[in-house]
Amino acid sequence: MRVELRNLCKRWGNVVGVDNISLEIKDSEFVALLGPSGCGKTTTLLMIAGIYKPTSGEILFDGRIVNHIPPKDRNIGMVFQSYALYPHMTVFENMAYPLKLQKVPKDEQRRRVQHVADMMGIGHLLDRKPGQLSGGQQQRVALGRALVKDPELLLFDEPLSNLDARLRLTMRGEIKRRQMELGITSIYVTHDQVEAMTMADRIAVIKDGKLQAYDTPDELYERPRTLFIAGFIGNPPMNLINGVEVVRDGEEYLARHQAFCLRVPAERGKHVAAKGEVILGIRPEDISLADDGQDGMRGEVYVVEPLGRDDLVNVELPGNTFIHFLADPALRLKPGTPVALCFNTEKVQFFDPRTERSLLWH
């Protein structure tokens, strides 16, 4: 099913929850609504579900306006952060509930519930009450209940936030796999950018009720259009360095800061030259230690955070500037060690500090 939001707004008195969001979701696409808590992403989802009525704007399913269609007639499945399994019903009764409401015959209810339960690996738990299940099992029941009525649209409201880290990883893969197999259009609300990056075909980044960007994960990562996206997408987050000035030096462009002076490729530098002070962005993985004899920017290790595969190293540059980079743990960097750093200038980003927009991508 195709879903389209047109100038969607939700206000409660003077409080703006969702501010003029427009986007289109293709049939069988997996879209994540990503943003910090309180940004309006769940409100948007609940409007798509029909629980909240939009203050203005339209919601279209397959080109048909559904603003006034109640949730029960929208043929959607929804998975909640709390799972919202009815505590007084068994797993079977929970999963059969949507079918019972549709007056599906008893034996067909049993057949369909059993089929979905087996697919989700919970076929042996049908007689239990939700309180007797682990978090992961409850999650599967919740997903099963959403799937059992063959919805045309699946809505997820932070479904993995209550699971432990390991289980979250497993369920992440499982949800993505099911969605691909069944080809059901899905909208997934999350504040976890790793979840959004790994699962979604496209990500809608929302901040303060406004749509910041709507693009594929790669595009958001490689070409962040705003300072917010640059800081929000990617883990560990991008280094953002204030007070950088880019000047033309013959055929070359130089990015100058009190702590360093970098040569920037012309196709990036030309957009930024003579724009005054800008913000330079560089991801930790695009910074490396300078080879011997190579001229790098000098600094001193401030903190080392071992991440296992890499060490996340915080380096203090002159002028009280701190930047993070990823180093090989075998180097055994210690606080206080003097280091020389090299930027991969092919990957630097530039932002206008006033508009907070990218100077490279529009």
Add this chain to the structure above:
Amino acid sequence: MEAVVREQPVEVVARRRSLRVSLEALTFMSPTMLLVTLFFFVPVLLLLWISLTNLSSNTFGNPLCVGGVRDVCESLGIRAGGVEFVGLSNYRRLFSDRFFPKILRNTLFYVFSTLTLFNVGLALVLALLTTHIERRAGFLFRAIWLLPRITPSVIYIMMWKRIAADAPFGILNQFLTPVGVEPRFWLREAPWLFVIVTNGFVGASFGMLIFSSAIESIPRDYIMAAKVDGATTLQIIRTIIIPLIKWPLLFVTTYQTLSLLASFEYILLLTNGGPGLYRTEVWSLTAYHRALQTYFGNNQWGYGAAWGFVLVVIGIIFSIIYLRVFRFNELVQEPKIDAL
């Protein structure tokens, strides 16, 4: 001098500790225990004792001065009067009373119709209505519905008597005459209706408060999930809300059964058990009438106490049945705090 330190045997220390723990527990429980003893157990025992005597206006004296104690009382100058220990004769008289079956039927009818129609039924409807409208409006409605509860009983019933008064008076008559209804003395025509309504309007507010707070504490996610699953509002109420407020429902049912069994002040003020012979007389009102308000000024305290004591027994039997049937034990959780 050299201090002698003697090791105490372990079991003595342990016994002392457990004694101290139970003393501490008793200390904390003692205010409640004192109140329950003073205001429940002692009156029940006194009631039982009085019900076994012929204490009345004619025989007035200290009910403890019966049998051999009479002489002791008289020598101490305590008035013994004509009080006699009469065994179970008050109870024999009660169960063979010509109006006993009628009063029993009246009581059961009054308790169960007020309970089902109002104290639980209307309470549930009001709670559902006020939680499904705008929050402030629901709050205001509930606050207004509570007003009769804080109105003095006498004033509340006087207003109802004016509503149901005989022609040419009566607010009901004023409203119904223009639409072609013959004016009449409504309170005499339908005494039960007014007895049940006056009690029910006040009684419903208790359940309304308990149910609406229970409904509001149901996580919103369940309701949203049910909507998405395809349920209508009525289906949500029937399949989600009512099962989730099962315990408050059972609690209100139990509590209100017991309080209705014992309540009589509105009936006393409204119909005083009439019109006619025992038309709306209920058990607790009979106890009151026998003990404290007879036609000839002869207050039969002993006989009235027998009615009262049987009501206590009926109440205890109902409590036990409810406790068993509704398995209240399951409601009571082990405290999360470790032993004292």
